Amino acid sequence: MNIPANFKYTKTDEWLDPITGKVGLTDYAQSQLSDIVFVEVVVAVGDTLQAGKAIVSVESVKAAAESYAPVTAKVTAINEELANNPEVLNSDPYDQGWMIKVEGADTAGLMDSAAYTKYCEERGH
Amino acid sequence: MTYIPHSPKERDDMLNTIGVKNLEDLFRDVPEKYRFPNLHLPPALTEMEAATELGELSLGNDNIRTDLVSFLGAGAYNHYIPAVVDHILQRSEYSTAYTPYQPEISQGTLQAIFEYQSLISALTGMEVSNASHYDGATAVAEAVAMAYAQFRGKRTKIVLSPAINPQYRAVLRTYTQDMNLTIAGDTLSVGQIPDSNALINLIDDNTALVIVQYPDFFGRIYDYTALIDAIHARGALVCVAANPIVLGLLKTPGAMGADIVAGEGQPLGIPLSFGGPYLGFFATRKQFIHKMAGRLVGETADNRGQRAYVLTLTAREQHIKRERATSNICTNQGLMALAAAVYLSLLGRGGLRQVAELCYHKAHYAAEKITGIPGYALSFDTPFFHEFSVGCPKPVAEINASLLEHGFLGGYDLGQDYPALRDTMLLAVTEMNTKDEIDALADVLAEVAHA
Numbered sequence: 001m002n003i004p005a006n007f008k009y010t011k012t013d014e015w016l017d018p019i020t021g022k023v024g025l026t027d028y029a030q031s032q033l034s035d036i037v038f039v040e041v042v043v044a045v046g047d048t049l050q051a052g053k054a055i056v057s058v059e060s061v062k063a064a065a066e067s068y069a070p071v072t073a074k075v076t077a078i079n080e081e082l083a084n085n086p087e088v089l090n091s092d093p094y095d096q097g098w099m100i101k102v103e104g105a106d107t108a109g110l111m112d113s114a115a116y117t118k119y120c121e122e123r124g125h
Numbered sequence: 126m127t128y129i130p131h132s133p134k135e136r137d138d139m140l141n142t143i144g145v146k147n148l149e150d151l152f153r154d155v156p157e158k159y160r161f162p163n164l165h166l167p168p169a170l171t172e173m174e175a176a177t178e179l180g181e182l183s184l185g186n187d188n189i190r191t192d193l194v195s196f197l198g199a200g201a202y203n204h205y206i207p208a209v210v211d212h213i214l215q216r217s218e219y220s221t222a223y224t225p226y227q228p229e230i231s232q233g234t235l236q237a238i239f240e241y242q243s244l245i246s247a248l249t250g251m252e253v254s255n256a257s258h259y260d261g262a263t264a265v266a267e268a269v270a271m272a273y274a275q276f277r278g279k280r281t282k283i284v285l286s287p288a289i290n291p292q293y294r295a296v297l298r299t300y301t302q303d304m305n306l307t308i309a310g311d312t313l314s315v316g317q318i319p320d321s322n323a324l325i326n327l328i329d330d331n332t333a334l335v336i337v338q339y340p341d342f343f344g345r346i347y348d349y350t351a352l353i354d355a356i357h358a359r360g361a362l363v364c365v366a367a368n369p370i371v372l373g374l375l376k377t378p379g380a381m382g383a384d385i386v387a388g389e390g391q392p393l394g395i396p397l398s399f400g401g402p403y404l405g406f407f408a409t410r411k412q413f414i415h416k417m418a419g420r421l422v423g424e425t426a427d428n429r430g431q432r433a434y435v436l437t438l439t440a441r442e443q444h445i446k447r448e449r450a451t452s453n454i455c456t457n458q459g460l461m462a463l464a465a466a467v468y469l470s471l472l473g474r475g476g477l478r479q480v481a482e483l484c485y486h487k488a489h490y491a492a493e494k495i496t497g498i499p500g501y502a503l504s505f506d507t508p509f510f511h512e513f514s515v516g517c518p519k520p521v522a523e524i525n526a527s528l529l530e531h532g533f534l535g536g537y538d539l540g541q542d543y544p545a546l547r548d549t550m551l552l553a554v555t556e557m558n559t560k561d562e563i564d565a566l567a568d569v570l571a572e573v574a575h576a
Contacts, residue, residue, distance in 0.1 A: 037438065037440070038415050038438075038440070038441070040415070042277055057449065059415065059438070059440035059441055059446070060440060061440065062440065062445075063440055063445060064440040064441070064445050064446040064447075064449070064450075066449070
């Protein structure tokens with residue numbers, strides 16, 4: 001399980017890079033979903049997100065899931081490439097698989113990589 | 126495997142577990158007088174008695190195959206059904222209670238659905254078709270659900286042409302009653318729909334979908350290309366509710382730029398049968414596939430590299446995506462879709478065109494005959510396909526009563542739905558109507574006018 005040390009994490013398996021403001025799905029989440037075939041970002045640039053609200057809708061060959069805003073923040077960019085290449089969420093969840101970019105986030109409530117690693121292990125991995 | 130849902134002992138175990146003495150106690154919350162009402166049923170009949178009674182009841186029906194000549198359409202049409210259609214439908218391999226999930230044991234059914242989808246896509250001029258819906262009305266209502274989902278609920282207005290089948294509009298309203306949509310347009314005048322600035326003026330930033338019908342409810346044919354362009358310029362999607370037979374002859378809604386083509390598949394080899402089971406077809410563009418409701422069969426290769434068919438993109442459906450799915454309908458009208466696929470395969474492009482041409486020419490012959498009778502006139506001067514609206518010298522109900530006495534099932538009374546079209550009859554003519562029948566219809570109409 002790949003869990004980058006410098007990122008912050010949520011209990012709903014999103015990561016946030018405090019430096020760039022990018023948000024994505026964790027390696028754990030993508031492996032649980034299996035092959036992702038459809039991604040739809042349901043927020044727009046300029047939206048102010050509420051932590052816990054749906055930001056992305058994902059469908060895999062066997063499941064459908066939503067991804068939630070890890071923090072209350074403003075959306076500054078959306079990864080438009082995802083719609084055409086949803087499989088990068090599986091192959092490269094922490095780089096090409098970024099979903100949105102936010103600014104002005106307070107990350108105090110999020111888990112660090114050690115806490116998230118423990119959280120994943122407790123769920124049987 | 127024996128299938129015994131529960132033995133008396135298991136039933137007692139369950140009652141003990143939840144602390145209830147007997148089965149009757151489970152119904153205690155229902156007021157006693159409603160609990161086991163006397164249904165006043167007659168004594169049970171033997172099979173022989175039941176067959177006799179049902180046989181007698183059925184004598185009360187007038188059948189358009191044996192008793193009546195039909196000129197009634199208005200959404201359901203009397204077409205010839207080749208014997209092969211029923212023969213294939215009755216094969217036991219196709220008798221199944223539900224859509225097959227397991228590709229290992231269902232290749233035939235899945236291939237039939239895939240071919241149905243391919244045929245509907247070709248017929249409508251669209252890129253993708255689902256495995257079908259219940260009927261034309263529900264398929265059109267699903268177009269609303271798809272457009273609503275496509276705009277993620279941010280556009281909540283639906284604009285309807287007033288010339289859409291009134292039953293489709295009623296079903297659409299029932300379907301969407303809890304979606305907080307604004308439905309507008311269908312109280313407009315039924316004049317020249319595509320040039321109707323009144324319709325275009327209703328389209329705003331909040332409009333998700335505009336629906337028009339082709340041919341419209343009055344049988345009129347329009348090229349909607351310019352209208353669709355104007356609607357797209359306002360950012361809304363367009364659904365064309367189409368008759369599948371006309372698509373064998375005229376420009377497809379796909380070629381006009383429609384985003385969704387939906388409609389009633391009954392004319393494709395399915396009998397009138399007192400209103401059902403019918404078939405809803407639904408086709409759209411690939412870009413909307415993830416928001417489309419219904420089952421979808423795809424072609425793939427199995428682990429030996431052989432061509433194989435499977436249900437595909439199922440995660441968008443309600444049994445997986447739950448309340449976030451476009452629709453809670455995730456089944457199809459399997460046997461009727463098969464009938465349509467067999468019908469279309471059997472007729473082919475040329476055969477379907479021939480059916481459509483026969484309908485067109487016979488309807489135009491009938492219109493010429495009827496409008497030659499003093500008191501009868503076409504309500505619109507727009508080109509029409511196999512159905513036309515005729516202003517009559519007397520109330521339609523009165524004319525239809527006389528027609529029935531002469532063995533004719535008369536046209537649809539448009540005044541029921543359109544007060545402005547009082548004493549106006551919608552007549553449908555298909556390849557089933559002979560020249561003699563049309564001449565005889567005209568004779569009775571002439572007689573009624575003078576009576």
